[in-house]
Structure formats: structure tokens, C-alpha cells
Amino acid sequence: MKLVFKTPDSLVNNRMIVIKKDVPCLDSSWHYHAQYELIYITKSTGIRFVGDSVSHFAPGDLVLVGPYLPHLWRNDASYYEEQKKNNVLTFVTKFNRNFLGEETFRIPAFQEIAKLLSDSKYGVSFGKETSDFLHDELINMENVPPAEQRIKFLNILHHLSLSENRTLLSSSDMRQFATENEQKIDEVLKFISDNYTSYITLNDVAKVACMTSNSFCRFFKRMTNKSFTEFLNEVRVRNASRLLIENNLSIAEVGYTVGFNTPTNFSKRFKQIMGCTPSNFLEAI
Template sequence: MKLIRKNTDRFENERLNITMKDIPCLDSSWHYHPQFELLYISQSTGIRFVGDSVSQFSPGDLVLVGPNLPHLWRNDPSYYKEGDESRVKTIVIKFSKDFIGKGTFDNAEFYSIGHMLEESKFGISFGRTISRKFHNDLMEIIDLSPAGQSIMLLNILLQLSLAEEKTVLSSTDMRQYTTDNSQRIDDILKYISDNYSTYISLNDVAEIACMTTNSFCRFFKRMTNKSYTQFLNEVRIRNAARLLVQNEELSVSEIADMVGYTSITNFNRQFKQILNNTPRDFRQLHGSGTLVY
């Protein structure tokens, strides 16, 4: 598996393509494509990678990914177990900038949409209040006529562009235009997302990449804009945040162990550094069923 550029004939010939996914791991590879992608998670949980951003996703997650920005949504390991009945339901809307007409978003009356589409080169996450507002529309858009889909998507984009509850994801422009020297990154991301709860040494991931540790560190930093240790800590802490909220019967130390920390002191330090709260304060703030991403 590798970082790949996805651009099938179907997408080249269609300005708008909408699908519903009901299987784990929406794509097997960290990938990019020339279309915009609006992705809505109705069911399932896991980790998403958008540029150099690493975040936990859960039902209600709504993200806009710009053209050529590497991304991957990967479900929690339990979704891949044989016989597991966990359900996945995701709406994926891929569209070109001219899906409603060439030059439309260059016009002054569509400035807010055009600005949002430009900003999506970093990836944009919309808050739960916004995603709840569009839940029904996003679940029904797949059954509309092509004209109906275009009209509804235009309305959704307009309202999203005016929303205040949104977060830019990637801290840098990581858009890709070639696949040179990037074959290893997908295996690395998959290995980390599947094994973060166990001890993973630098040597372990360097062997997965078939590189020396020094070469691996330079390669990983270039591909993700983060060090390997920083990236691994983010994956672990984002999963810990979900567990703290969804499993209030578990202690903080139990959760620290579940996500791969043998030292509670180190866990607390990394948690506060990444999420600006102690684990206990985070649980009190986001408990009682609140979904965290």
C-alpha cells in the first residue's frame, strides 16, 4: 500500500459523485485526488488523518478535504474483527469546483463558498451543531436526481461557508502532486493506527518502512510534518480522549494502559500538552455522553 493519487475515469467524467459507505476503513491507503471531498460520519468511530492533523472521529464528524490533500479515515481495530457486527455508515461527496457551472464560485455573490473551498486545502472540520443540522439532508442526498443533488450540495456549501463553528485541520499545506518516494507511508500509518496500544519502538516502524532509523525519521517528518514520537502520542491521546468519555467506569490509569502508556505521569503530561486539559478535567468537561473528536 502507498500514498496514491486517485482519479478514476468515472470521477473525470462526472462533476459530482455521491456514495454511502457501510464497510470499515473507507480507503485502504493514505491517498489524495483532484476532487473536493465532503465526508460525513453517521455511524462508526476511529482515527482520521488529514494533512498533518490526527484526530479521533465519531458519529457526527463532518469534514471538507480540498484537492490533492492526503487523507485517511481508519476505523477502530474492533471493526476489522471477524464476526464483528459494528456498523459503519458514511456519506462521501466528491465534487469538482465547477459542479454547478464553470467559474460559478469566482462570482462575488458566491464569495463565501469560494473562500471556504480555498481554505479546504488544509482540511476543515465542522462542529456537531452544524453536522446535526445537515444530518437529514446528507442522508437523503444520495437518493435525489442529479439536478437535485447539485442544488442541495450548493445549499449545504453555502451554509457551511457561513458557519462559525469550524476548525482548520492541517497546520501546513501538504497538497501532493506526485507519488515519488511515498510508497511506505501508508503501511506506517496503518501499522501505527492498528498497534498504538502496544509498545512500538522506532526500530519497529523503521523496519516496516525498510529504512534505517535516521532515514525513517527524516522521511516521516517530511511526509507528515511531525516527528514519529509526536505523531504516535497524538494517535494515543486522541483515542484516550474517546475512551475517557465513552467508558466512564474505567479509571484514568486503566485508559492510559489501554492506549499504550506504562507511565501515568507521562500519559498525563502528553494529554495536557495535546488537549490542554488533564484527563480528569477533560472527562468532567466532556462527560455524560458528549461525543469528542
């Protein structure tokens, strides 16, 4: 499966749509589209990929994704294996920049929103404080008439543009303006997210992409801006941080659980990615 370019038909005339997704698991394709997308997760957990960013997501996750920026919210494996037990609840607003008119965000009064929309080419994540504050507005968007939707959504964008509780996700501009038939990144990301707890070699993942190891290394670096090893370690560490918070496992047990072969290696990689050791991370919680 290649990197997918998606075009929502309902946006052709409406310029903005609000979607409530109450489904067994999230759409797991690595994709991009020409629209902006505000994604609010209220139920489910997993790994989030936005450009070259990798992070764990949980209820309260609120992210603005800009046009042509590849992204994927991949649920934990249990959601795909036990679909009747683990539902997800997500609210998505897809919109064009001109959803209120061609010149709206060139007006000086909306310069902060214009800056936010510009930053969205990297993906913008908002903290739990912001998503909690906007929770009622976000989940009720689908229940109001189109005109009121636009007014409410402008207000949401206004609050987001003023929020200091936000982070740019991708470290570089990873926007895609053309597809390539040979892209195999979708299968690779799924394989990593489903098997990161096991021993995975470069040859294993190169086979998933139907490439030689050397070709795969170049391909993966071009698509994610990271080496395969860097990317795999980041997936493991992001999941380890969740386990350290949610479970009563020891630090060594968490390291083994997410796929590291020694506590020393786990601590070293954790500090590289998180900026502190696992023990310091626990002390700060």
C-alpha cells in the same frame, strides 16, 4: 503500499458524484485525489488523518477535504477483525470546483463558499451541531436527480461556509502534487493505528517502512510534519480522550490502555496535546 493517487472515473463527465458506503470497514489507504470531498460519517469510529492532523472520529463527523490533500479514515481494529459485526455508514460527495460551471465561485455572491473551498486545502472539520443540522440533506443527496443534487449541494456548501462551528485540521499545507515510489506512509499509519496500545520503538516502525531509523525519521517528518514520537503520542491521546468519555476506567487505567507506561507521562503528554490534564478534561465534560 505507497501514497495512492485516486481518480474517480465517474467524475470525468459528471463533475460531481454522491456515494453511500454501507460496508464492513472503511477504505484504509492513505490517499489523495484531484477532487474536493465532503465526508459524513453516520456510523463507525476510528482515527482520522488529514494532512498532519490526527483525531478520533465518531458518528456525526463531517469534513471537507481539498484536492491533493492526503487523508485516511482508519476504523478501530475491531472493524477489520470482525467485519460481520461492525458495519460503517458513510456519505461522500466528490466534486470538481466547476461542478456548477467554470466561473460560479468567482461571483461575489458566492465569496464565502470560495473562501471555504480555499480553506479545504487544510481540511475543514465541522462540529456536531452543524452535521446534525445538515443530516437529512446529506443522507438524502443520493436519492434525488442530478440537477436537484447540485442545487441541494450548493445549499449545503452555503450553510457550511457560514458555519462558525468549524476547525481547520492540518497545521500546514500538506498537499501532494506528485507521487514517489518509495513512500511507505500507508503501512506506517496502519501499523501505528493497529499497535499504538503496545510498546512501539522507532526501530519497529522503521522496519515496517523498510528504512534505517535515520532515514525513516526524515521521511516521516516530511510526510506528516511531525516526528514519529509526536505523532504516536497524538494517536494515543486522541484515543484516550474517547476512552475517558465512553468508559468507566480510571485516568491511570486509560493511560496504560492506550500505551503510556506511567500515569505521569500520560498526564504530561495529554496536557501538551489537549491543553489540559485528563482530570480537567473530565471535569469539563
